Amino acid sequence: MTDVTFDGLVTSLEEVQENPARFAARLERAKRSPGFAECICQSASGGKPLRLVVRRYGALFHLARWPEEGTHHNSKTCSFFAEATESGASAGDEQDAIRSTPAGLNARLDVSLTVRTVGTVKADGTAKAAGRSTSRRTAPLLGFLQRVWQDAGLNQWSGGLQRNWGTCSSQILAVLGEGKINGKPIQDVVHVMRRYEESEQATIKAEFDSFLNRIRTTPTASDRGVVIAEVKSIDPSKYGFILRLRQTFETFYASKQLVESAARSFRHAWPMIGKAEARIVAVLVIERTKDDNLRAIDLALQLCNRSFIPCDSSYEVDMANRLVEERRRFLKPIRRDDADKMLPDFRLLDTTPPTAIEVYGMESNDAYRARKTEKQALYARSKEPCVEWVPPSPLGSVMLPPAT
Numbered sequence: 001m002t003d004v005t006f007d008g009l010v011t012s013l014e015e016v017q018e019n020p021a022r023f024a025a026r027l028e029r030a031k032r033s034p035g036f037a038e039c040i041c042q043s044a045s046g047g048k049p050l051r052l053v054v055r056r057y058g059a060l061f062h063l064a065r066w067p068e069e070g071t072h073h074n075s076k077t078c079s080f081f082a083e084a085t086e087s088g089a090s091a092g093d094e095q096d097a098i099r100s101t102p103a104g105l106n107a108r109l110d111v112s113l114t115v116r117t118v119g120t121v122k123a124d125g126t127a128k129a130a131g132r133s134t135s136r137r138t139a140p141l142l143g144f145l146q147r148v149w150q151d152a153g154l155n156q157w158s159g160g161l162q163r164n165w166g167t168c169s170s171q172i173l174a175v176l177g178e179g180k181i182n183g184k185p186i187q188d189v190v191h192v193m194r195r196y197e198e199s200e201q202a203t204i205k206a207e208f209d210s211f212l213n214r215i216r217t218t219p220t221a222s223d224r225g226v227v228i229a230e231v232k233s234i235d236p237s238k239y240g241f242i243l244r245l246r247q248t249f250e251t252f253y254a255s256k257q258l259v260e261s262a263a264r265s266f267r268h269a270w271p272m273i274g275k276a277e278a279r280i281v282a283v284l285v286i287e288r289t290k291d292d293n294l295r296a297i298d299l300a301l302q303l304c305n306r307s308f309i310p311c312d313s314s315y316e317v318d319m320a321n322r323l324v325e326e327r328r329r330f331l332k333p334i335r336r337d338d339a340d341k342m343l344p345d346f347r348l349l350d351t352t353p354p355t356a357i358e359v360y361g362m363e364s365n366d367a368y369r370a371r372k373t374e375k376q377a378l379y380a381r382s383k384e385p386c387v388e389w390v391p392p393s394p395l396g397s398v399m400l401p402p403a404t
Contacts, residue, residue, distance in 0.1 A: 001160070002078045004052065004063060006030035006037035013039075013063065013079055014160075017170035020060040021200060027054055027061035037063055041078035052080070055104070057173045057187060058207055064174035067102050076329065076349075079153055079171070097139035098147050104177020104186060105148070110138035111285050111298050113182050113189055115222045141300035142266075145228070145283045146310070146334050149302070151175045155310055155332040157324060159350070163307040165230060165247065166195035168281075172228060181226065188214060193229035193247035208248055217288040224287045224297070231273055231280040231301065234259060243284070243296055252286060254296045262299055268313050269303035278317050279304040310334060315361045315391050316345055322395060323348075328403060330357075342375060344386070350403035356386040357400075363390065 002013040007026035016023050030037050031054040038049035050072055053064040070082030098107045149155055152171035169192045179186045191211040194204050215225045230246040234254070241259045243252040263270045272278040285298040303311050305320035309332050323330050329350040333343040344356035356379060362368040379386040389398045
């Protein structure tokens with residue numbers, strides 16, 4: 001558990017993330033003076049408090065690690081800890097699709113957020129200088145969601161009991177900050193749904209309505225928006241499909257073509273929609289129809305276990321749920337390109353040395369078996385401990401090393 005202090009108050013980070021409205025006034029004062037909150041994860045060992053960025057999102061405030069200070073936090077217990085390679089706020093290559101900045105993420109997605117139907121169409125986020133256009137790369141929606149998940153530390157588990165959507169949304173907003181997407185302020189074009197609470201229902205609806213009012217379609221242009229939330233269901237309707245989210249009663253229409261494409265592209269996540277053992281997180285690009293309905297024109301789905309650890313298969317969901325139930329400290333490496341194929345499915349961080357966990361579930365596939373053999377040889381050469389689970393053998397038969 002991570003404890004934080006601001007405006008003369010000491011409380012747990014989890015309490016702030018799950019109940020942001022309760023702490024809004026105190027965090028606003030801390031943002032004005034002294035200009036930061038503090039993490040006291042090192043206080044038990046005599047360490048000094050570490051500064052935290054206080055970021056505003058609408059009427060609420062969220063805490064993020066201070067640039068370049070991720071490595072100073074407690075690596076075993078603190079949510080703000082980050083390895084040296086990911087703790088800084090370096091802008092990186094100017095042509096990267098997603099760059100970290102002190103203000104938040106700066107991303108360029110491969111979908112337009114403004115479409116003009118009259119006159120010259122220019123993709124938003126494309127700048128021109130001296131008659132020469134930039135060639136900045138673009139990110140797919142899933143790549144954007146995975147980057148956000150990793151930067152927010154949501155692919156790590158520190159041994160707690162559970163994590164809900166309130167914690168996730170707070171950490172996502174802290175990462176997005178006051179950055180930009182396709183050249184537009186993130187807070188204007190991205191809405192991260194808050195955890196639904198009966199007592200906050202009116203406020204949550206008002207916040208979402210304010211965002212949706214910016215999504216307009218006129219005879220000359222269509223202004224779109226991006227929503228990040230949990231999927232509740234995707235059901236057939238008379239004119240296609242209706243997509244429902246867990247955190248709102250608002251519904252979104254989707255075409256048959258979009259739904260069929262999503263079912264193919266996210267084949268591990270799709271059959272787990274509505275299953276109690278899993279969570280499905282979606283990033284949606286939405287627009288208004290001519291009849292003023294909300295329509296999803298693109299989407300990406302990320303499969304997670306019950307505690308929102310990202311997973312690549314239903315078997316990984318089972319393993320991640322077991323690791324959480326046994327309060328193990330572990331990491332889910334996120335694969336974002338072909339060079340990451342040799343990463344383990346999970347890595348236990350509470351053993352010395354860390355232990356890789358491999359979930360082998362495609363034994364009938366020749367290419368998969370070849371990569372499995374290659375990975376086993378890699379572990380043998382590096383002498384890295386590795387635990388294997390080969391379904392359909394029972395998960396309970398897998399012996400995990402004790403935590404040290």
